[in-house]
Amino acid sequence: MTPTINPQNRPVTAAVETPPCVIPGTYLFDGTLALKGYALNKMCYSFNEAANRAAFLEDEDGYCARFGLNDEQRDAVRRRDVLALLEAGGNVYYLAKFTGIFGLGVQDIGAQQTGMSVEAFRAKLQAAAT
Amino acid sequence: MARLVGAVCTSHIPAIGHAIARGIEHEAYWQPFFAGYPRAREWLTAAAPDVAIVVYNDHGLNFFLDKMPTFAVGAAREYRNADEGWGLPTTAPYSGDPDLSWHIIESLMAQEFDVTSCQEMLVDHAFTVPLALLWPSRSQPLRTVPVCLNTIQHPLPSPMRCYKLGQAIGRAIAAYPQELRTVMIGTGGLSHQLDGQRAGFINKEFDLMCLEKIVSDPLALAQYTIRDLVRLAGTQGVEIISWLVARGSLDDHAVKVHSHYHIPVSNTAAGLMVLENAA
Numbered sequence A: 001m002t003p004t005i006n007p008q009n010r011p012v013t014a015a016v017e018t019p020p021c022v023i024p025g026t027y028l029f030d031g032t033l034a035l036k037g038y039a040l041n042k043m044c045y046s047f048n049e050a051a052n053r054a055a056f057l058e059d060e061d062g063y064c065a066r067f068g069l070n071d072e073q074r075d076a077v078r079r080r081d082v083l084a085l086l087e088a089g090g091n092v093y094y095l096a097k098f099t100g101i102f103g104l105g106v107q108d109i110g111a112q113q114t115g116m117s118v119e120a121f122r123a124k125l126q127a128a129a130t
Numbered sequence B: 001m002a003r004l005v006g007a008v009c010t011s012h013i014p015a016i017g018h019a020i021a022r023g024i025e026h027e028a029y030w031q032p033f034f035a036g037y038p039r040a041r042e043w044l045t046a047a048a049p050d051v052a053i054v055v056y057n058d059h060g061l062n063f064f065l066d067k068m069p070t071f072a073v074g075a076a077r078e079y080r081n082a083d084e085g086w087g088l089p090t091t092a093p094y095s096g097d098p099d100l101s102w103h104i105i106e107s108l109m110a111q112e113f114d115v116t117s118c119q120e121m122l123v124d125h126a127f128t129v130p131l132a133l134l135w136p137s138r139s140q141p142l143r144t145v146p147v148c149l150n151t152i153q154h155p156l157p158s159p160m161r162c163y164k165l166g167q168a169i170g171r172a173i174a175a176y177p178q179e180l181r182t183v184m185i186g187t188g189g190l191s192h193q194l195d196g197q198r199a200g201f202i203n204k205e206f207d208l209m210c211l212e213k214i215v216s217d218p219l220a221l222a223q224y225t226i227r228d229l230v231r232l233a234g235t236q237g238v239e240i241i242s243w244l245v246a247r248g249s250l251d252d253h254a255v256k257v258h259s260h261y262h263i264p265v266s267n268t269a270a271g272l273m274v275l276e277n278a279a
Helices: A031-036 A038-046 A050-058 A060-067 A071-079 A082-087 A092-102 A106-114 A118-127 B014-022 B037-047 B098-110 B125-134 B159-174 B204-216 B218-222 B226-233 B237-249
Strands: B002-010 B051-056 B071-074 B094-096 B116-118 B143-149 B180-187 B255-265 B268-276
Touching (some): A050 A060, A060 A071, A082 A092, A118 B255, B002 B037, B002 B159, B002 B237, B014 B125, B037 B180, B037 B268, B051 B159, B098 B143, B125 B143, B125 B180, B159 B180, B159 B218, B159 B237, B180 B237, B204 B218, B204 B226, B204 B255, B204 B268, B218 B237, B226 B237
Parallel strands (some): B002 B180, B051 B180, B071 B116
Antiparallel strands (some): B255 B268
């Protein structure tokens, strides 16, 4: 007798494993990045509080050391380089609290990441209306 | 019995909060966006809800990666806003409705949605900006129930799961024994991407399709995967899952009262949709 496959008993592995994300220019903040970026994101999360933003400005090295940033993260922070911060596991919502310290909004970091001037980046957004 | 009068879905871009704080709604950049809102306020005034159930996503004010609930429901007497780190003025606290919150939590658990309950919950711009747009004067007493979706750390809840969460919230409201008028607010979207070399991505064609389908065929939207939404609407465009929760809570035959769409507000295509529940 041929065994029949009961859909209820199928292994679920195929349904739960997802292949890596391959959308160009896009970071999908998943478990791998969340693990990699934990210290960096934790530091950025602390910048919700004004006293912590001031403490960072007072002693950047000391503040980064307190959160245990690795060399890659420390270097990206030093350079205020958003793409490098994303590579190092940063999540954009937490990073926004870091870039906010320097008065950089989402259009400034959009321009930085796309290698455009802020004016050109704004024009690109306007052009999406047509 | 409690009644769900309808839903308002709107973008929640922080720049809107800045514009309101600075009183520049009538400037050329802002006028075409704010022009969409008087009709929504008019409908809300007539619908006169006692409680707004606000479905939104936290952006790292209340939740950090140490504990990241997929679905979190506020169960507090009051919800405070706080400094998000980049200069948006904070708003006065919002009243809660703990009785309704606990009823929704009980009902969702009974319907197999295992939610996280929060007796302390800071609400960020995704909660406060839509309320400031829809109830600018805060002259009427309005109670709130925040429902927070994880859109920070993947895996995110699927669009279908969010639609079904909305259906379950709709059933919870219908079973609430108090005389109460409620409205669902879904916040976020439409297409935008803040991070990566693809920052600034906007997809007008997809957004306009969403504005049509959210009314007439929400299941067509619920069938997308999160990755489809990232590809088609940008990494932050996934926030439309809040709209799917709101739509799921309504009757299938809910009717569109008003919609509005404007590109750009900051980096985002801004959308607004007002839906009235079937009587």
